[in-house]
Amino acid sequence: MEKIKIKFPDGSVKEFDKGITGYQIAESISRRLADEALAIKINGRVRELNVPLTEYAEVQILTFDDEEGKEVYWHSSSHLMAHAIQSLHPEAKFGVGPAIENGFYYDFDINTQLSEDDLRKIEEKMITIAGENHPFERVELPKEKAIEFFSKKGDQYKLEILSELDDKNEVISIYNEGDFTDLCTGPHLPSTGKIKYVKLLSVSGSYWRGDEKNKQLQRIYGISFPKKKMLDEYLQKLEEAKRRDHRKLGRELEIFLITNNVGPGLPIWLPKGTILRETLENFLKEEQRKRGYLPVITPHIGNINLYKTSGHYPYYKDSQFPPIKFEEGNEEYLLKPMNCPHHFQIYASKSRSYRDLPIRYAEFGTVYRYEQSGELNGLTRVRCFSVDDSHIFVRQDQLKDEVCNVIELIQVVFNQMGFKEFTTQLSFRDDNVEKYGGDLSLWDKAQQEIKEAADMMGLNYIIEEGEAAFYGPKIDFMVKDALGRKWQLGTVQIDYVMPERFNLEYIGSDGQKHRPVVIHRAPFGSLERFIGVLIEHYAGEFPLWLAPVQVAVLPISQNYFDYATEVYNAFKQNGIRAELDDRNEKIGYKIRDWETKKVKYMVIVGEKEKENKTVSVRQHKEGDKGSLGISEFIDKIAAEIKNKS
Structure with missing residues (x-):
């Protein structure tokens, strides 16, 4: 039997018979690995375990511990859910059913509006089908045969997907799973029996292809695991996430308000939220001042031609508010979708030297962006948001150092906010997509430069093609919150395109005109989104320097209101x-009420405190901390605020 060499992630190389499968490789290593194996990565591509290997390859056996293993597990679970839906609702037509960051969903069209009880029935059917251990069988067929199959099935959504594939002779893959067949590129688990524990979480409406003009389908979200303990832990985390939900806490802590009288996705900042927001702004403004940033303010609207020049108007056209038309002068204006074209006008307003x-x-x-109503979500998805935007105009020889300085600033912000874990993604262009502007040679140069800067700063990154901005590559920062969830927050981007479109120049040391390079950056990203994430990260219990209310002064009774006012004024000063x-309430009630408001310190004053010019200190969740003199307590918390501890 002919032999082939296989290289493993630890660098070891072993010989196997030609034609060996991923499952057989796992089995040769250990029985446990074979039991836990979900898929195999061959030369960087994830495939099914039954794929034969016929030549040298670098491989990794994927289990549920691997992100790509989870993706295969959850994508297969979405197919299992579709199978169960078809069993219970034979008239069902199916849209798409991908794996997502935590679990999976499937969009489908049936005649019945599903309820919580229906979700339970689908869950039970999924477990039954999983127990039958149907293999996921990949079948490849010509496009015309696939169209014939789904035409007989009457599934217009799959036919629409097929119609968008250009090559009529392209090989299409479908997957059979018992009596259920789905259009899919795969890969999948060996069989449904790998899926052990399932929980369907919710059902909602979703327009086909995300377009409000299309029919609204139903979307079921679910999660699945190979072990019950994993499911139990996830559901506990989900309950904790509900407790931390920024929409709930934002209302209870009086941080922000969203009302249909103003409009969905248009948050109103209440006094406490405004203090929180201004504190964040002032923190970043001070950090920027140290680094030589110049503050500017630009209008909320601009002439539509400004955004046509930049490319934002055609690129964001479908998610913008309609142009504002004025009869006088026949002019059109837009609520600005981006700040950068305005900043370019400032740069171009006078001659610049190197x-x-x-x-x-x-x-x-x-x-401003006109997000679809179904996509809106508290502060994390809104229709107007404030970006901590900066545009840095540099010479070519300054570019990498300046990008490194921006990365360092973003790291300072994340560390100060308590985001100790974050990863980065280098978002590059996809040569098969036409959205990107500018010279491809400059794109290649920008991608190389941003990668070198990331390497210089020791960033742990992955490269994702197709995720770049239409004008340049970027580094996107993904932080983990207290529950281990990932959020995309800060970004830094290199742009050779806009300086060309706006004819930006400087006079070089040679007396000639040169193009600057532009760096776009935003450590917070959107303030709204950032604060929404912060609320959930801290569960509303902000560190003292950020807290809208740092101390609550509680007189035991009205008899000590004068002294309480004296203490309160000392804090303010x-x-x-x-x-x-x-309030004319008992002190126990007041304490319990301020505990729910998550204020870190309460100072209680009565007869003894008034006589001794002291305060009795209570700390949120920790209780009585004893008595301190007013000045002593002020010094203590002033130091805590100053140190941002």
């Missing part, structure tokens, strides 16, 4: 954000 660069403009600029609780 000695002037880098120039760093910074603005907390509000932009020292820049400490305090509230005086002058």
Whole structure:
């Protein structure tokens, strides 16, 4: 039997018979690995375990511990769910059913509006089908045969997907799973029996292809695991996530308000939320001041031609508010979708020398997008949001150092906010997509430069093609919150395209005109999204320097209101954000109420405190901390605020 060599992730190389499968390789290593194996990665591509290997390859056996293993597991679970839906609702037509970051979903069209009880029935059917251990069988067939199959089935959604494939002779893959067949590129698990524990979480409406003009389908979200303990832990985390939901806490802590009277996706910042927001802004403004940024302010609207020049108008056209038309002068304006074209006007307003660069403009600029109503979600998906935007104009020889400086600033922000774990993604162009502007040679140069800067800063990154902005590659930062969930927040981008479109120039040391390179950056990203994530990360229990209310002053009774006012004024005079609780309520009630408001410190004053000029200190969740003199306590918390501990 002819032999082939296989290289493993640890660098070891072993010989196997030609034609060996991933499952057989796993079995040769250990019985446990064979039991836990879900798929195999061959030369960087994830495939089914039954694929034969016929030549040298680098392989990795994927289990549920691997992100790509989870993706295969959850994508197969979405097929299992579709199988169960078809068994219970034979008239069902299916859209798409991908794996997502946590679990899976499937969009489908049936005659019945599903309820919680229906989800339970689908769950039970999934477990039954999984127990039958149907293999996932891949079948390849010509496009015309696939069209014939789904035409007989009457599934217009699969036919629409097939119609968009250009080559009529292209080989199409479908997967059979018992009596259920689905259009899919795979890969999948060996069989349904691998799927052990399932929980369907919710059902919602979803327009086909995300277009409100199309029919609204139903979407079921679910999660699945190979072990019951994993499911139990996930459901516990889900309950904790509900407790931390920023929409719930934002209302309870009086941070923001969204009302249909103003409009969906248009948040109103209440006093406490405004204090929180301004504290974040002031923190970043101070960090920017140290690094030579210049503050600017630009209008909320602009002439539509400005965005046509930049490319934002055609690129974001479908998600913009309609143009504002004025009869006088026959002019059209847009609510600005981006701040950058405005900043380019500032740069171009006068002649620039090579000695002037880098120039760093910074603005907390509000932009507008008409997100679909079904996509709106508290502060994390809105229709107007403020970006901590900056555009840095540099010479070529300054570019990498400046990108490294931006990365360092983003790291400072994340560390200060308590985001200790984050990963990065280098978002590059996809040569098969036409959205990108500019010279491809400059794109290649920008991608190489941003990668070198990431390497210089020691970033742990992956490269994702197709995720670049239409004008340049970028580094996207994904942080993990207290529950281990990933959020895309900060970004830094290199742009050779906009300087060309806006004819931006500087006079070089040679006396000739040159193009600057533009760096776009936003450590927070969107302030709205960032604060929504912060609320959930801290469960509303902000560190003292960020807290809208840092101290609550609680007189035991109305008899000590004068002294409580004296204490309250002392806090205010020292820049400490305090509230005086002058309600005629029992002290126990007040303490319990302020605990629910998550204020870190309460100071209680009565006869003894008034006589001794002290305060009795309570700390959120920790209780009585004893008595301190007013000045002593002020010094203590002032130091805590200053150190941002």
